[in-house]
Amino acid sequence: MVTIKDIADRAGVSFSTVSKALRDSPLVQNKTKQHILSIAKEMGYQPNLAARSLVSRKSGAIGVVWPSIERAALSSLITKINEQLEKKGYITLLSISHLESAIEIFRRYQVDAILVFGDRDSISSFSSISPLQIPILTYGAAGYTPFSTVDVNRGQAVRLAVRHLARLGHKDIAYIGEPQTQDPLQTVKIEAFRDEIVQLGLQARDNAVLQMNGLEFHDGYLAARAMLEQTPRPTAVISGGIDLTRGILRAIGEHGLSVPHDVSVVSYDNLPQMEDIGVPMTVVGVAIATITAHITTAILELIDQPESLKTVYLEPELVVRASTSHLNND
Amino acid sequence: MVTIKDIADRAGVSFSTVSKALRDSPLVQNKTKQHILSIAKEMGYQPNLAARSLVSRKSGAIGVVWPSIERAALSSLITKINEQLEKKGYITLLSISHLESAIEIFRRYQVDAILVFGDRDSISSFSSISPLQIPILTYGAAGYTPFSTVDVNRGQAVRLAVRHLARLGHKDIAYIGEPQTQDPLQTVKIEAFRDEIVQLGLQARDNAVLQMNGLEFHDGYLAARAMLEQTPRPTAVISGGIDLTRGILRAIGEHGLSVPHDVSVVSYDNLPQMEDIGVPMTVVGVAIATITAHITTAILELIDQPESLKTVYLEPELVVRASTSHLNND
DNA sequence: ATCATAAATAACAACGTTGTTAATTTGATT
DNA sequence: AATCAAATTAACAACGTTGTTATTTATGAT
Numbered sequence: 121m122v123t124i125k126d127i128a129d130r131a132g133v134s135f136s137t138v139s140k141a142l143r144d145s146p147l148v149q150n151k152t153k154q155h156i157l158s159i160a161k162e163m164g165y166q167p168n169l170a171a172r173s174l175v176s177r178k179s180g181a182i183g184v185v186w187p188s189i190e191r192a193a194l195s196s197l198i199t200k201i202n203e204q205l206e207k208k209g210y211i212t213l214l215s216i217s218h219l220e221s222a223i224e225i226f227r228r229y230q231v232d233a234i235l236v237f238g239d240r241d242s243i244s245s246f247s248s249i250s251p252l253q254i255p256i257l258t259y260g261a262a263g264y265t266p267f268s269t270v271d272v273n274r275g276q277a278v279r280l281a282v283r284h285l286a287r288l289g290h291k292d293i294a295y296i297g298e299p300q301t302q303d304p305l306q307t308v309k310i311e312a313f314r315d316e317i318v319q320l321g322l323q324a325r326d327n328a329v330l331q332m333n334g335l336e337f338h339d340g341y342l343a344a345r346a347m348l349e350q351t352p353r354p355t356a357v358i359s360g361g362i363d364l365t366r367g368i369l370r371a372i373g374e375h376g377l378s379v380p381h382d383v384s385v386v387s388y389d390n391l392p393q394m395e396d397i398g399v400p401m402t403v404v405g406v407a408i409a410t411i412t413a414h415i416t417t418a419i420l421e422l423i424d425q426p427e428s429l430k431t432v433y434l435e436p437e438l439v440v441r442a443s444t445s446h447l448n449n450d
Numbered sequence: 451m452v453t454i455k456d457i458a459d460r461a462g463v464s465f466s467t468v469s470k471a472l473r474d475s476p477l478v479q480n481k482t483k484q485h486i487l488s489i490a491k492e493m494g495y496q497p498n499l500a501a502r503s504l505v506s507r508k509s510g511a512i513g514v515v516w517p518s519i520e521r522a523a524l525s526s527l528i529t530k531i532n533e534q535l536e537k538k539g540y541i542t543l544l545s546i547s548h549l550e551s552a553i554e555i556f557r558r559y560q561v562d563a564i565l566v567f568g569d570r571d572s573i574s575s576f577s578s579i580s581p582l583q584i585p586i587l588t589y590g591a592a593g594y595t596p597f598s599t600v601d602v603n604r605g606q607a608v609r610l611a612v613r614h615l616a617r618l619g620h621k622d623i624a625y626i627g628e629p630q631t632q633d634p635l636q637t638v639k640i641e642a643f644r645d646e647i648v649q650l651g652l653q654a655r656d657n658a659v660l661q662m663n664g665l666e667f668h669d670g671y672l673a674a675r676a677m678l679e680q681t682p683r684p685t686a687v688i689s690g691g692i693d694l695t696r697g698i699l700r701a702i703g704e705h706g707l708s709v710p711h712d713v714s715v716v717s718y719d720n721l722p723q724m725e726d727i728g729v730p731m732t733v734v735g736v737a738i739a740t741i742t743a744h745i746t747t748a749i750l751e752l753i754d755q756p757e758s759l760k761t762v763y764l765e766p767e768l769v770v771r772a773s774t775s776h777l778n779n780d
Numbered sequence: 781a782t783c784a785t786a787a788a789t790a791a792c793a794a795c796g797t798t799g800t801t802a803a804t805t806t807g808a809t810t
Numbered sequence: 811a812a813t814c815a816a817a818t819t820a821a822c823a824a825c826g827t828t829g830t831t832a833t834t835t836a837t838g839a840t
Binding site (some may be wrong): 121123124125135136139140167168170171172173174175360422427 | 825826827828829
Binding site (some may be wrong): 133134135136137142147148149152173174175176177241 | 785787788789790791792794795796
């Protein structure tokens with residue numbers, strides 16, 4: 121492994137000058153700086169993070185706790201965050217262990233900050249975390265943790281969807297999303313749905329919220345099949361997430377119906393790929409890029425001011441595309 | 451952060467004695483060792499990995515490249531490997547970036563070894579990796595890489611399944627798995643299936659291998675529905691993986707049929723959870739614990755002997771449970 | 781040419797560990 | 811009680827980097 125001393129020898133300068141040159145310090149002449157830089161490149165120099173970390177007392181690493189690795193929905197979030205932090209010179213350590221052991225490992229590794237994705241499991245164990253020096257940011261767990269947090273106003277997103285459909289004349293709206301779970305991220309959406317239906321004086325049928333067991337393609341598919349057999353059939357449906365939406369579209373297609381002519385569909389999850397999953401989808405939610413940007417910023421701020429407590433609550437938007445239309449009265 | 455010097459002060463010994471005591475060196479008296487240990491524990495000492503890494507020239511980290519984070523099938527593999535390596539004092543850095551950038555990061559972080567899960571993407575970029583000092587182990591890419599590798603004899607697994615069903619009297623066997631992909635991990639199974647059918651002189655119907663687009667629950671479900679409508683209906687089916695199997699069982703159930711009475715099912719993937727997904731499944735494959743044990747061992751060996759080239763080819767087994775039975779001639 | 785000053789570079793200490801070598805203490809042997 | 815070896819502990823150098831301080835070199839005014 122080539123070190124700054126090797127470069128120094130080759131360049132005929134002292135190693136401290138090399139160090140400064142590599143960090144682009146103004147204390148070293150431009151000419152020598154260029155010279156050193158080219159030698160470093162030629163030799164394939166890579167800084168030793170351990171040494172740097174030792175002296176700077178920062179690891180340059182950020183721990184991401186992601187206990188439920190199966191949930192693919194979050195994967196684009198992680199990928200983006202990973203990318204953005206990398207640009208800022210941080211490496212992300214992804215841990216799939218449970219919260220407690222993940223934090224234990226991160227502590228030993230002396231990460232500069234920890235990002236926790238809130239879900240059933242982690243939320244319940246937040247309380248058991250003994251205070252530590254490492255700043256923690258949680259996502260999707262507002263109100264459930266004593267730590268800094270970035271979150272999305274999920275209830276508001278669903279309300280936007282209901283209002284949009286109501287404005288288009290729809291009165292009989294169904295919601296497909298996980299109802300029987302303890303996951304507060306899901307229940308808040310369903311509660312908002314029920315409440316907004318009442319607020320707007322719309323039809324509040326008993327089975328407006330479809331029963332299901334998960335948030336995956338097949339769950340959406342089955343729930344949509346059940347929904348389509350109801351009489352009268354709902355004229356619009358709100359989906360709780362992208363995977364569900366895919367299943368719903370499949371079921372509608374197999375049933376010989378078309379979107380939005382026969383059924384309008386609004387989906388939660390404001391992702392780029394929502395534009396090309398068959399029908400360009402009308403969606404509600406905070407754009408993924410917005411979420412990741414806020415998370416990244418918040419983490420970096422937290423590293424600068426470890427004692428501060430930030431709470432960011434992102435407001436969702438409605439993006440109207442081709443999957444919703446005025447109610448057909450034929 | 452408490453260091454060995456802090457402990458030394460408190461214990462009234464030199465910091466080098468503390469270092470030795472903590473590493474359980476025989477060079478320090480048992481009495482003082484206990485004393486130091488108790489103080490360290492009391493103060494909540496955590497070794498500084500950066501410092502240790504600097505002097506030992508090892509990072510104690512192993513990079514895992516997992517580009518297709520969506521594939522949930524591998525998640526239990528990773529979790530187990532993570533666990534085992536942790537026991538050996540290693541931390542695993544999981545990277546969801548593509549192979550090249552993942553390796554770049556790992557190089558900078560000076561991981562002691564890199565584990566790459568082979569898939570479409572990574573296999574094609576293996577060739578572009580410039581030689582580096584860090585040993586690489588690949589999984590599921592035997593024959594496609596110049597690196598050490600642990601792999602499963604997938605073809606043999608499918609052959610075992612066919613033979614088992616043939617022995618039970620089945621002559622009309624279908625295979626549900628991804629046929630139209632470039633993924634060599636899948637095609638090798640299908641080729642083995644076709645070949646073994648011929649070898650045993652069984653019925654080789656045209657549509658024995660079902661068309662499908664993926665390896666998830668819903669893909670299996672749809673393929674199984676299609677299969678059940680064929681006349682004559684196959685009396686047995688081999689599934690290409692656990693998620694598919696779940697979908698297949700669902701479809702069979704919805705069709706009013708029962709396993710194994712009406713249809714025998716053998717599934718690829720020898721996982722513990724195969725015992726309780728409705729019907730206890732007859733499976734073929736290498737037990738997940740065996741795979742992870744071999745991967746872990748291989749990585750540790752590779753760290754010890756970076757220059758060596760190991761190739762481990764694991765032979766699958768047949769585990770007979772309740773999802774297969776003799777052919778019914780009623 | 782001489783000196784003050786600024787610019788550029790070199791030297792040094794520190795970060796927290798580990799492994800090696802030196803110093804001290806202990807205990808047995810005479 | 812003196813000696814020597816063994817056991818125990820302390821001191822030191824090193825790992826590769828950064829930040830601070832000291833030294834050298836160049837620049838300009840007198």
